[in-house]
Amino acid sequence: MHALYVDPSLKEGNAVGKEALKLISDGLEAKLFSVLQALLSATHPVEMDTDLFTLWAEETLIEDSLVLDILFLLYYDSFCTCNGEKWKKLYSLYKGISSGSYNFGKLAISTEALKSSCDAKIQLLLTLIETLDLENLLQMIHDETPSSQDAFVFSLNDVQEMDALLSTLDVFEMKEAGLLILAWAVFLCLISSLPGKEENNVLTEIDHVGYVRQAFEAASLNCFFDILQSDLLKETDGTAAGYRSVLRTFISAFIASYEINYQLEDGTLNLILDILCNIYRGEESLCIQFWDRESFVDGPIRCFLSNLGGEFPFRTLELVRFLSALCEGRWPAECVYNFLDKSVGISTLFEITSESLVDSTSTSQIVETRQPLHVPGVEGLLIPSKTRGQVLKVFGGNTALVRWEYNQSAVVVLLLRLAQEQYPESSAEALLILDLFSRMVSFNSAIRFALMDIGNSLHAQGAALNGPMEKNMWMVEIICTLIRDLSPGSGSAAIMSRGVNILAKMLKCSPSLVAAAALKASIFDSASRESVFDNGSNGSSSGWLLSGKLAKMLLIDCEQNDCGCPLTISVLDFTMQLLETGVENDLVLSLVVFSLQYILVNHEYWKYKVKHVRWKVTLK
Known part of the structure; x- marks a missing residue:
């Protein structure tokens, strides 16, 4: 089954594929249910040695996990269909595990066993959500397919019986159950949204909104975030991508069902953003699907992104965070850059007056500026007078958020905000913007050249803050x-790491100019000393020694930060790139000496917050 999941081409003309398909046709699904039931009810032999019992418990739980993986793949890859009876069996197993009625919970007697136990609960929960077939319902709504009995795996009687089971769950006693309640509410909402729903009076009697309210009171969305942080979904192989895809489909269906948009309170909005960012970040296949306009599953999430983009730069943090997660891979990075460059407008707060209001209907309001309007947070960027804009929402009184009919590349706006940042070390915005640019240039070399050319834009030419600059x-x-x-600090180290990584990538575009700019700015605070290579002949000096600032930053970063972009790796990459380009200046010399005399000698003794970074540094 794992072979078929990793390589679907094995389904035909391959011994492994043929054997797997034969197992399925011979009743693999029913056998898995039987094996799982037996494993969950297993009791250890009497008078078993403690160490042997621990080993037996761990192996039993691992076997549980493998069976659940295979069962998930049967449904996820559509080898089998889960009808009402099977779903109720799965639910019974899940409730038994969660409530402790099986011996399953008693096996979690070691760290490894506890991990396997938690993984099994998550696997069964996500299998239950997958078998609700939310993706099919989203497609039916997208295609405006009329509601009919033949369109569903579950009969109306099944739905009633399933609802009766779920209505008995107490989400405050079983926290994870709130996720299933929320998924069930989405399922009911999608079915009732289909054309022809008037025929299904049974569905209208079920209060799906009440389920949502109940789940939110139990903070069920927080549990989704916890699942995304679990070891099970952090694995780089196996079924982790499939489980993430299930969560993606659920969140998309949730957004579609309850019109989740930018008008949510910030707490819920940020939580949904956290979930979405964790789903997409690191998953290139999901990012490719997102930017594919033919992907109906991602449609509601694309609308969510469009709403965020409509409020730029009023909601800069939220937009940049999400786009950073969505640029995993060469083509997704290109899509993110194009979205920023062409699809994001300018929105600001605006005081509506009788003179500025030019058109008002029940659905929209159009206003017009009477004089140039300053864009907050971007010094020098003005919206021309007589520019019209649409009111997105009103905050009270006459203050409204307006999206203006004024085109300006969001890439330029983000760079301007970086240039005007007075306290970058304490700025979450500076870190997020640099993280976005760092990821884009890492995945797509063409974006590096596009960013080099961004200075040729008319506004950028007039926005140089520190005197003339090379375009x-x-x-x-x-x-x-x-x-x-x-200044030294954990936030500064994280910002420096992204910035240095960007410079390392930009070196490939124009080695001499980038190296000269870095040397001129003295980015690593070079300390000028008499050059040992001059032999005292001419008394000239060379900045081949670095001050203690960079060393402090490296220590702070490795001890306090746990991001995926270690500063030490960025500095070593930058140094290697300088050497490969053949540039010869004081910056290259000072970095080589620093890498050999400080990093090489000392990095083994640093107290790394993320242990495996030590090996990455050694390898680099």
Whole structure:
């Protein structure tokens, strides 16, 4: 089954595929149910040695996990169909595990066994959600397929019986059960939204909104975030991608069902964003599906992104966080850049007056500026007078958020905000913006050249803050200045890591200019000393020694930060790239000496917050 999941082409003309398909046709699904039931009810032999019992418990739980993986794949890859009876069996197993009625919970007697026990609960929960077939319902709504009995796996009687079972769950006693309640509410809402729903009076009698309210009171969305943080979904192989896909489909269906948009209170909005970012980040296949307009499953989430983009730069943090997660891979990174460059408008708060209101209907309001309007947070960026805009929402009184009919690349706006950041070390925005740019240039080399050329835009040419700049060095100089002005701290180290990584990638575009800009800005705070290579002949000096600032930053980063972009790796990458380009200047010399005399000698003794980073540094 795992072979078929990893490589679907094995289904035909391959011995492994043929054997797997034969097992399925011979009743694998029913056998898995029987095996799982037996495993969950298993009791250890009498008078078993303690160490042997621990080993037996761990192996039993691992076997549980493998069986659940295979069962999930049977439904996820549509080898088998889960009808009402099978779903109720799965539910019975899940409730038994969660309530402790099986011996299953008694086996979690070691760290490894406890992990396997938690994984099994998550696997069974996600299998239950997958078998609700939310993806099929989303497609039916997208295609405006009329509601009919033949369109569903479950009969109306099945739905009633399943609802009767779920209505007995207490989400406050069984926290994870709130997730299933929420998924069930979405399922009911989608069915009732189909054309022809008037015929299904049974469905209208079920209060799906009440289920949602109950789940929110129990903070069920927080449990989804916890699942995404579990070891099960952090694995790079196996079924982790499938489980993430199930969560993606659920969140998309949830957004579609209850019109989740930018009008949510910030707490819920940020939680949904956290979930979405964790689902997409690191999953290139899901990011590719997201940007594929033919993917109906991602449609509601694309609308969610569009709503966030409509409020830029009013909601900069939320938009940048989400886009950073969505740029995993070469093509997704290109899509993110194009979205920023062409699809994001400018929105600001605006005081509506009788003179500025030019059109008002029951569905929309259009206003017009009477004088140039300053964009908050972006010094020098003005919306011209006589510009019209649509009111997105009113905050009370006459203050409204307006999206203006004024085109400006969001890439330029983000760079301007970086350039004007006064306290970058304490700025979450600076870190998120640099993280986005760092990921884009890491995945797509064409974006590096596009960013080098961004300085040629008319507004960027007039926005240089520190005197004249090379047009194609505008972004590089902004980042160099930002890095140079950082003071030691964990936030500064994270920002420096992204900035240095960007510079390392930009070196491939224009080695001499980028290296010269970095040297001129003294990004690593070079300390000028008499050069040992001059032999005292001419008394010249060379900045081949670095001050203690970079060393402090490296220690702070490895001990306090746990991001996926260690500063030490970024500095070593930057140094290697400088060497490979053949550039010869004081910056190269100072970094080589620093890498050999400080990093090479000391990195083994640092107290890493993320242990495996030590091996990455050694390898680099």
